[in-house]
Amino acid sequence: MNRFVVMISSAAAVMAVPALADQAKPMKHGSAMKHEMAKPGAPMAQGAMVHADVIGADGKSMGMVMLQDTPTGVLVKTDLKGLPAGEHGFHFHEKGMCDAAQKFTTAGAHFAAGKMQHGLMVAGGPHGGDMPNAFVGADGMLKAELLNTGVTLAAGPKSLADADGSALVIHAKPDDYKTQPSGDAGDRIACAVVAAPKK
Numbered sequence: 001m002n003r004f005v006v007m008i009s010s011a012a013a014v015m016a017v018p019a020l021a022d023q024a025k026p027m028k029h030g031s032a033m034k035h036e037m038a039k040p041g042a043p044m045a046q047g048a049m050v051h052a053d054v055i056g057a058d059g060k061s062m063g064m065v066m067l068q069d070t071p072t073g074v075l076v077k078t079d080l081k082g083l084p085a086g087e088h089g090f091h092f093h094e095k096g097m098c099d100a101a102q103k104f105t106t107a108g109a110h111f112a113a114g115k116m117q118h119g120l121m122v123a124g125g126p127h128g129g130d131m132p133n134a135f136v137g138a139d140g141m142l143k144a145e146l147l148n149t150g151v152t153l154a155a156g157p158k159s160l161a162d163a164d165g166s167a168l169v170i171h172a173k174p175d176d177y178k179t180q181p182s183g184d185a186g187d188r189i190a191c192a193v194v195a196a197p198k199k
């Protein structure tokens with residue numbers, strides 16, 4: 001909790017990764033309050049922190065998602081507004097491209113990390129990018145925090161920072177946690193490049 005209290009300070013964000021400087025350059029952060037896209041080809045390391053702009057179907061910003069690499073996964077925190085009330089599928093998708101004009105199909109399928117079956121309730125699953133549905137109240141806001149243990153920002157087969165990057169996608173409908181390949185969650189209504197493609 002304390003980490004997130006200080007997270008809005010860009011100095012604190014840089015301090016979170018100094019031990020990894022020999023492994024890779026830490027992600028650069030300007031002012032954390034500025035909406036900042038993941039940098040193309042930016043290396044990531046264990047302990048990395050990413051702030052990414054979430055855009056809606058109209059291409060406009062709905063707020064930010066913050067990812068913090070942890071020893072067991074990635075802590076995901078959202079601060080969004082303007083979403084429709086209700087439950088929404090909430091996944092990492094396999095490509096770091098969010099083109100609103102193409103209804104975010106550019107983000108590809110779910111980030112799977114080798115798991116071929118989708119769904120929290122399905123044997124052989126879930127995809128690394130599968131996460132519980134996000135619940136938005138009547139105010140249209142989504143302030144949520146969760147730990148995804150199926151992914152990492154560090155190197156390896158579970159890395160969101162792979163060659164084609166990764167995106168966070170929010171869907172119009174809830175994920176039913178079992179329908180293949182994506183939980184029957186409907187249209188993609190918001191998208192954030194959490195790791196840009198390497199080139």
Ligand SMILES: [Cu+2]
Nearest residue numbers: 089091169182
């Ligand atoms: Cu999805």
